[in-house]
Amino acid sequence: MQNRYDDQEAQKYIDTYPDFPPEMGLRVYTSRLIGQEDDLVLHGGGNTSAKATITTLLGDEMEVIYVKGSGWDLGAIEPAGLPGLDLSYLRRLRQIDSLSDEEMVNQFRTHLLDASSPNPSIETLVHAFLPHCFIDHTHADAIVTLTNQPEAEKLLHKALGDKIGILPFIMPGFPLARAVIELVEQQPEMECLILRNHGIFTFADDAKTAYSHMIDYVSRAENFIAAKIKKKPLPIAADVAQPDTDSILPLLRGALTLQESATYQRTFHLHLRTSAEILSHINRPDAKELYGGGVLTPDHVIRTKNYPLLLDFTNLDKEAACKKYIQQAIDTYTQNYSAYFSQQVTSKAVERTQLDSLPRVILIKGLGIITVGKTVKEATICADICEHTLRAKTAAASVGKYAELEQAFIFDMEYWSLEQAKLGRAKPAPLEGKIALVTGGGGAIAVGIGRQLLAAGARVFLADIDEARLKVVTDTLAGEYGAMVRSLCMDVTNEDAVQQAFSQLIKESGGLDILVANAGIAHVDRLENLSSAAMQKVLAVNLTGTFQIIKAAIPIFRHQGHGGHIIVNSSKNVFAPGAAFGAYSASKAGAHQLGKIAALELAEIGVRVNMINADAIFDDGQVSSGLWDVVGPDRMKSRNLDPQGLKEYYRQRNLLKTEVVADHVGNGVVFFASNQTPTTGATLPIDGGIMAAFPR
Numbered sequence: 001m002q003n004r005y006d007d008q009e010a011q012k013y014i015d016t017y018p019d020f021p022p023e024m025g026l027r028v029y030t031s032r033l034i035g036q037e038d039d040l041v042l043h044g045g046g047n048t049s050a051k052a053t054i055t056t057l058l059g060d061e062m063e064v065i066y067v068k069g070s071g072w073d074l075g076a077i078e079p080a081g082l083p084g085l086d087l088s089y090l091r092r093l094r095q096i097d098s099l100s101d102e103e104m105v106n107q108f109r110t111h112l113l114d115a116s117s118p119n120p121s122i123e124t125l126v127h128a129f130l131p132h133c134f135i136d137h138t139h140a141d142a143i144v145t146l147t148n149q150p151e152a153e154k155l156l157h158k159a160l161g162d163k164i165g166i167l168p169f170i171m172p173g174f175p176l177a178r179a180v181i182e183l184v185e186q187q188p189e190m191e192c193l194i195l196r197n198h199g200i201f202t203f204a205d206d207a208k209t210a211y212s213h214m215i216d217y218v219s220r221a222e223n224f225i226a227a228k229i230k231k232k233p234l235p236i237a238a239d240v241a242q243p244d245t246d247s248i249l250p251l252l253r254g255a256l257t258l259q260e261s262a263t264y265q266r267t268f269h270l271h272l273r274t275s276a277e278i279l280s281h282i283n284r285p286d287a288k289e290l291y292g293g294g295v296l297t298p299d300h301v302i303r304t305k306n307y308p309l310l311l312d313f314t315n316l317d318k319e320a321a322c323k324k325y326i327q328q329a330i331d332t333y334t335q336n337y338s339a340y341f342s343q344q345v346t347s348k349a350v351e352r353t354q355l356d357s358l359p360r361v362i363l364i365k366g367l368g369i370i371t372v373g374k375t376v377k378e379a380t381i382c383a384d385i386c387e388h389t390l391r392a393k394t395a396a397a398s399v400g401k402y403a404e405l406e407q408a409f410i411f412d413m414e415y416w417s418l419e420q421a422k423l424g425r426a427k428p429a430p431l432e433g434k435i436a437l438v439t440g441g442g443g444a445i446a447v448g449i450g451r452q453l454l455a456a457g458a459r460v461f462l463a464d465i466d467e468a469r470l471k472v473v474t475d476t477l478a479g480e481y482g483a484m485v486r487s488l489c490m491d492v493t494n495e496d497a498v499q500q501a502f503s504q505l506i507k508e509s510g511g512l513d514i515l516v517a518n519a520g521i522a523h524v525d526r527l528e529n530l531s532s533a534a535m536q537k538v539l540a541v542n543l544t545g546t547f548q549i550i551k552a553a554i555p556i557f558r559h560q561g562h563g564g565h566i567i568v569n570s571s572k573n574v575f576a577p578g579a580a581f582g583a584y585s586a587s588k589a590g591a592h593q594l595g596k597i598a599a600l601e602l603a604e605i606g607v608r609v610n611m612i613n614a615d616a617i618f619d620d621g622q623v624s625s626g627l628w629d630v631v632g633p634d635r636m637k638s639r640n641l642d643p644q645g646l647k648e649y650y651r652q653r654n655l656l657k658t659e660v661v662a663d664h665v666g667n668g669v670v671f672f673a674s675n676q677t678p679t680t681g682a683t684l685p686i687d688g689g690i691m692a693a694f695p696r
């Protein structure tokens, strides 16, 4: 691992924060250096601190400690992520006999320099009790690879030398802080402290030395492991055929559904990650033995649960057999998890609320890592941790034997009282964990549908044949919602293209909950002038296209087995057609009827199908309606109106004298998709009230 410290860079950081003592600039600098190394810290793991003297408003000198706050990543830390605390006071806490975690956090909060700071790290007292000015702490992969071994002490001394201290696993908090300072006082020449099954602390009175010790000791561990791997290479993975993701992933996603209450069903996002390296691990014949054990460091358990689930579809070729196998595997996993929970609460005589029993990491032979998250971010973080875990456990097998931490400690972390206190506080967004696909994704209405689905918590895939228009809409929404918005190129008139896009959707998300049939084109011609080719084209997109995507979605809904929604963006024209608009009105009427048929056929698998009949929507911000680009000029010409005049004309023709916008359609979609009423086969007019278009 490379030492990236640069004296000039360090000085720049000191100059960047003139309102703080120089220690803050240096602390930000080396924290970021540490944070950019994935092999040192991942997603909020690890923490750092610096001590300094400041002058208070009253002119008194005060010793302070700046320590990483919760919710901040070292790689992007700012002074706001390093809350300052009264150091002299914190040090005096060493005298007391015991301190509960709740009271410890209260002591931190009441001794902050800035009342608006985030909570300081739970390891703050370790940092405060140590005398050194700069302290760096990580859960480095190479270090935990050595600590999670039956013969860890011997290996650690061989790899790292004599200027190290080693502590057994102790739950972070007051007892750990006391144990650390006692050991450091016994061994004053210590440069680095190793916590078994947890990580490494390095310290010094200057930022450069503390950081350099971290890089140096982790490098020693890495080199030691590399030499062991050379000496004892592991057997090579077998070639395993990839199972059929089109069916496996929706089956899996369905088996991972939680009925949280009579009215709320939680579904999860699946994240598939694969690479030659990942397959080289999980395709090994001894994969279960190597990777079936617990986490590298206990703070991973919050993200990944302690154990992964390993699946192997090699000898299952029938879908029914796969389904049964998945269900049995999930049942066994959840039973084991519940047994672990009951056993721990009984033996510790504590009361805790059980978390859901579902796995978060699933390793599938021939395919890769599947992670499970309530949000896309959760699933992605979980996959990052899993990749490092596979690598470390593989290395551990060359070094010796991977030894997991006892479940009693894992439980303390997973069911830590401060984490438990957070449970149930945040109400999930109505569509959290849901996956939506919106066709016609490059148009104005898709902006409104996408925006409202995203605001309700769903992940949205926008599909369109016109990639340039699709990119504009995707970029518009991604500005606010990032990875929750994805795009798919799809020609709804082409069965193969539809199938390919759906396969892609499944690979990226695991399944589908809400299908919005929104692709549509217009054509203006009276029947006597309407060419057969134009008629066919409009029918192909508006009617056959709707048919193709509904047909492609049905197997996914069926595999998942947890219901779903189809919403057909039909048209006010279905009930109130217009002259010279025959191709459009007839095709939309056909799609509308198809929606009703789908409602009849899919009720038995819990899929609801509803229609939205909207009146003209011209644009959304910078995105025009492709349909109105075609229709608008004709309508303006026939009514002798300019674009503004045309909008006003449509507003004046409805009962409520209102303009219909894309977000209104989005609201309608969210209404249906959030199961607020037991409704299927219905039509919701979104037109300001037009009597001729009243459903009947």
Ligand SMILES: [Zn+2]
Binding pocket: 046, 123, 137, 138, 139, 198, 199
């Ligand atoms: Zn730690």
